[in-house]
Amino acid sequence: MYHSFESLNVWKRASQLAVSVYEALRESKDYGLKNQMTRAAVSIPSNIAEGYERGTSKEFCHYLSPRVLLPS
Secondary structure, X not given: OOOOHHHOHHHHHHHHHHHHHHHHOOOOOOHHHHHHHHHHHXXXXXXXXXXXXXXXXXXXXXXXXXXXXXXX
């Protein structure tokens, strides 16, 4: 396993996506949409980090599944 979740390419890409969403919506006046999209974007790298910290491969894979990563 990797030394930390920060070294995972999927976490790096998900974090960059979250930053891009924040940047793209910076000027948005639709606060409900902005709030929902930024929370959803942040939840993806957060779920990856949480799954990694669980310590077992089975739990980590659970946190990488689409139903966990993609907020509804």
